[in-house]
Amino acid sequence: MKVILNVESIVPPVTGIGRYTSEILAGLLARGHGAEVHCFSHFNWVDARRVINASGVSAGGNRVRPFLRSVPYAYDLRCVARNAVFKRSARKFTGAVYHEPNYILKPYDGPCVVNCHDLSFLHFPEHHPAERVRYLDRNLEKSLRRADRIITLSDFVRREVIETFSFDPATVITIPLGVDGSFRPQDEDETRIVMERHGLRHGRYVLSVATIEPRKNLHGLLRAFMRLPASLRKEYPLVLCGAAGWRESKVEQSINELAREGSILRLGYIPEADLPLLYAGAAAFAFPSFYEGFGLPPLEAMASGTPVLASATGSILEVVGDAGLLVDPHDDGAITEGLERILTDGALRRSRIDAGIERAGGFSWTTCVDRTVALYREMVKPHHR
Known part of the structure; x- marks a missing residue:
């Protein structure tokens, strides 16, 4: 089972989507899938273990994002260039399942799984940068329709996705997050x-x-x-x-x-x-x-x-x-x-x-990763597509 995982969100400072992606990647490595996982970040293919090791490191502010927000369509042009690199280079991983944790699928001809973490850009557009709202308005629905399966982290968002875009409920799967064992009462x-x-x-x-x-x-x-x-x-x-x-x-x-x-x-x-x-x-x-x-x-x-x-x-x-x-x-x-x-x-x-x-105690990263891996396996069944 070969997996392509976009790890662009695992860049310090790591926030919610980055934490999720990091746990999925760490779970795959712990289950012995290291040789089968291919990680893409921005314009490059990167080593999975190096990504994990760097995820917990503190970092200063990201200087690229403010610049992109200040230049009209710079964000969009960067995405176009990055997608072109991904499309051309991902061809070498024939038969792999592509998992996109961050809403928008890159161009790929094989089986695809995408996360839709929430629809806040629709409900609260004023809470997001204008270029992010514009980008999601143009691309999110197309991305979700192109995916074989959509992962949401809660039933609340699953219902929103199904009702907003009139999706077949069977294609939208809730897989809740977990909590690491390091989070425990301490004196x-x-x-x-x-x-x-x-x-x-x-x-x-x-x-x-x-x-x-x-x-x-x-x-x-x-x-x-x-x-x-x-x-x-x-x-x-x-x-x-x-x-x-x-x-x-x-x-x-x-x-x-x-x-x-x-x-x-x-x-x-x-x-x-x-x-x-x-x-x-x-x-x-x-x-x-x-x-x-x-x-x-x-x-x-x-x-x-x-x-x-x-x-x-x-x-x-x-x-x-x-x-x-x-x-x-x-x-x-x-x-x-x-x-x-x-x-x-x-x-x-x-x-x-x-x-x-x-x-x-009812939320486990082990369960989250196991259910995600089971979804990957379902995607690569010969009859799936």
């Missing part, structure tokens, strides 16, 4: 080194892990947090982790102003090795995103034994269920009330911690 001694590195106290901060961009509703979280009693903010500062995304300048300005007061700490992009310890050391985890295709951060927080406050919307509701404290992301007052309850109500905290650990 103060285990987290001490990371706490000292970032100037934190175990059990004395509210954590949020998200790319700094409009869809994550960090403005709403900041407003809600600042409505908490001053004594509570002092005891439990808000810690923000995540790479800079799109149109983040206003959020950054607000963060900087509040950081001077001492209530908020911006850590930026965090190496993956530190994340489990930051989750485990937090008093609470806040994730009031407007829209998600899955919601991996709250799942990782639950597995870490940290009580979760999250949005009562779509796939987040599907992932977190009643194990978290769910609120309307458009209601700042509800977010404030939820944060105060989760920080001060001992009985509520204990119940959410126990329920979160139990619920997170």
Whole structure:
């Protein structure tokens, strides 16, 4: 079974799609498929193990993307050139299954599997760069129709894809993400080194892990947090982790102003090795995103034994269920009330911690990779096409 995997998203700083792609690739290697997996990144074929080893490395900002956004159609032209290279060079892998984790298939004549992580560009176009919305408007439906199978990460997105594009339900498969075993409850001694590195106290901060961009509703979280009693903010500062995304300048300005007061700490992009310890050391985890295709951060927080406050919307509701404290992301007052309850109500905290650990146990990367590999095998059956 030969597999072509696009690994362009596994470039630090790695965000959601990159994490997913990295886990799929690592799972394939662990199952002995290393010689059969061919990784394409931008304009080159790259070594799978080198890609995995580089994925957890911290990196500075990507200078190419801002430049592409500033030049009309530069993004589109780059995609055309990259696709031409892929089409010509992929011919040598005859019979391979091509898995595209990032929405838009490149030109390929063999069996294809594509991920549709969400349809936020349709529901919230104002939350994305204009060139991204334009590109997905022109290409997403064509890409999905060309695929033999479409993978979604939640039933919520699966229903959206089927209803929006009138697809045969049999072609759209939900394969949920998993949570790594490194995300587990850890005591103060285990987290001490990371706490000292970032100037934190175990059990004395509210954590949020998200790319700094409009869809994550960090403005709403900041407003809600600042409505908490001053004594509570002092005891439990808000810690923000995540790479800079799109149109983040206003959020950054607000963060900087509040950081001077001492209530908020911006850590930026965090190496993956530190994340489990930051989750485990937090008093609470806040994730009031407007829209998600899955919601991996709250799942990782639950597995870490940290009580979760999250949005009562779509796939987040599907992932977190009643194990978290769910609120309307458009209601700042509800977010404030939820944060105060989760920080001060001992009985509520204990119940959410126990329920979160139990619920997170139902999500496995092993299952995710096994189901994905089974889908690959289905694609290469002689009668499939």
